Amino acid sequence: MERNVRLRAVCLAGPSDAGKTTLVEQLVPRLADSGRVGTIKSIHHDIEVDTPGTDTHRHRTAGAETVVGITPAMTFEVTTHGKDAPPAADGDALLASDDPEVQALSRTLERLARRGYDIVLVEGFSQSPLPTILVGDREPAAVGGPVVGRGDDAxxxxxxTIRSLEPLEC
Incomplete structure (x- = not known):
């Protein structure tokens, strides 16, 4: 029997250099006092997160869809499904959308919910329907979700506000 997982998620949306990452850095330790916190960062250009020539990079370039590296201090996962080609839904999507970027976010939130996270801070993905904290001079009409706060709020x-959000049913 699968348990009903409840996850709170909020977007932080604003222009580049508006202070979104700094706000994430301030929120995470405070939220982590009462549960598991994860973060998701929207990146608008391709980057190489796995050093070419390492074994995990060689696994991925050989064709593995997902590669997990486990070090003494950290575990990391590299999966080939990004915003351009999100993985297919197993059933109803957590966030209903035809937008591949929102679909990729939805799949990632579902994975984090299954792993037992309580709160996820999403930096970027401003067109998602998630509750949103506006940072900088972003206008409410420029985001896809309801505005629940501003970056200059206490x-x-x-x-x-984040702790009181209605949980997503996963």
Whole structure:
């Protein structure tokens, strides 16, 4: 019997260099006091996160869809499905959308929910229907979700807002 996982997720949306990452850095330790916190970062250009020539890079370039590296201190996962080609849904999507970027976000949120995360801060993905904290001069009409706060709100108020969000049913 699969348990009903409840996850709170919020987007932080704003222009480049508006302070989104700094706000994430301030929110994570406060939210982690009461549960598992994960973050998702939207990156608008391709980067190489796995050093060419390493064994894990060789596994991926040989054709593995997902490669997991486990070190003494960290575990990391590299999966070939990004925004351009998100993995197919197993059933109903958590976030209903025809947008491949939102579909990729939805699949990632579902994975984190299954892994037992309580809160996920999503930096970027401004067109998702998730509750959104506006950072910088972004206008409410420029985001896909309801605005629940602003980056210049008191940090304790933002923490309370995030903790009080309606959980997503996963």
């Amino acid at each position: 940090i304790d108020d933002l923490v309370d």
